[in-house]
Amino acid sequence: MSDDVLISARDLSVHYPLAKGGLFGPKPVVKAVEGVNLDIAKGSFFGLVGESGSGKTTLGRACLKAAPITRGTVRYTDGDVDYSLTEIDNTQLKDYRTRSQLIFQDPYAALSPRMTVRDIIAEPLEVMGLTNGREETDERVREIAAKCRLNLEHLRRFPHAFSGGQRQRISIARALVSRPRFVVADESVAALDVSIQADVLNLLRDIQQEMGLTFLFISHDLSVVAHVCDHVAVMYLGRLVETAPTKDLFKAPRHPYTKALLSAIPSLDPDDPNKAQKLEGEIPSPTNPPPGCKFQTRCPFAVDKCRVDEPKLEHSSTDHVVACHRWQELME
């Protein structure tokens, strides 16, 4: 893995105004993502985890310039190309669209039932005008379909003829046909059965290595992330609370939230009831986040300082970053 950074977010915030607001005074806003600093290295398989409502999807979309960036920047650097997504012009944006792609969660909703598989996969090429004529398009479609282990004889069929796993492979082929450099996979295996999920995960991993792609893999399932990602970031209520190489994070989690998340995963061993700390309560509403550390309302270790000061991300080792006032004490 090279240390070059492909995507770099600085103080990234995405706020959505609520339609309903007071007649006078400022409209309330949902701070979906707030002050996130994130570097995604070129060629990495970067995991982003958190509970629903933590802002994972919004962060992923902001990196694709598919969500309005309220404050801060996202920078895309690849060789000679250097885009700042907040200042990008239309020509550059068009180019960025070929370089970045999104794979959706639900393979049943993401494919048009009225288009054949060939047309679905070919559409990005046609819309972006990346090929000279139908022959080249067909060739590109067949090439990527083969890579995604689709049966080439099935390209003339419609999506309804395929199972969930096959449909997800079609979605992946569509996302990769424009030869992107950066792919956001948003809960791409969440809708699949375990036996199929393993197949799609292996496929993503193989393709990523083969094509030298950079993945932002968004998931709520920590065990899936642990298996495919090399770097993981944990989000809570719009903030990053911890990022680390996968092995570090799972072996030595620093943030109390990460620890709680890990201990909440039901163990396969019936005689190993999770004795570790359990979280009380639920994630607060992002319209009305608590002051100080966002996790203080559920954190068993919260002290007065946590209720006032919001902790900044600090390095616990070179690659391991954590935002908690007490992480050092809690290690003992």
Add this chain to the structure above:
Amino acid sequence: MTRLIDVENLTLRFSTDEGMITAVDNVSFSLEAGEVMGLVGESGSGKSVTAKSLMKLNASNASYSDETKITLHLDDGPVNVMDLKTSKDMKVVRGGAISMIFQEPMASFAPAITIGDQMVEQLQIHTDMNSKQAREVSIEMLDRVGISDAAQRFKQYAFELSGGMRQRAMIAMALSTKPKLLIADEPTTALDVTIQAQVIDLMKDLVKEFGMGIIFITHDLGVIAQTADKVAVMYLGRLVEQGAVRDVIRNPAHPYTRGLLAALPQLDDLEKPLVPIPGDIPSPLERPPGCVFNTRCEEKVGDICSAKVPDFTNVTENHRAACHIYTQGSDK
């Protein structure tokens, strides 16, 4: 322990425009009072349909075979569910002796009636409480499942509660009639892990307290390991393996169960490769002859797998699998 329910030779077909679909094929199991049985399988395996059959809750195009026998052992003697014809007769079973919680708690509550009114309504149908008593019992149940400020929540609508709260309210409602058997259909699938851990703990406590039997339907083997006493594994409408939870998870006997476990990402061994089960689950319209799993099985013993339906063989005491691996051995 006292026997709670016996299911013998449950076979269920749906007549559809495309032909007869066998959804459940010759399924037999039994459950004692106070026992938790996990029913595992992928989507389309017939788990939910099996559970709903216990209350004859399936759609009107369902037909049960003549051999099907479901006996519920109640205090006043056994009841044969198949003999109950009118919905008035079914009242003993539906919501009386058996309660059910569903996966999506938002869809299970009526949106325009308060949680409290719905709880009171069912208590008045199934017990001879007056509305004041029903109200008291309901609020007490809400409190019991860990809903704070229960009297206030009682007056609220489902949309005002968060996902975890809704599922707790659903559990409170299901248990307020003191059922003998609770069917929980993927009760934690829509919840975040930290909330899932809370709900699992709650359900464990309630089994101890109320001593009812639970059929816990899920596709998550980790959840099964943490909650169930015994497990039944389903594939394409057939039971393929049954046994005590420790036996099944530690020494899976059926190739399908082994495949499921191999495909599952596990946190304690991040290096373990994920091995998918090859192929997809066949359409129920094209059920393979012989063993239903033979089209995807990697441990086929010969032509017999696609010719003859395997019978259950005892692997050890209380652990049975339906696979020709075991019948072959006894022939020789």
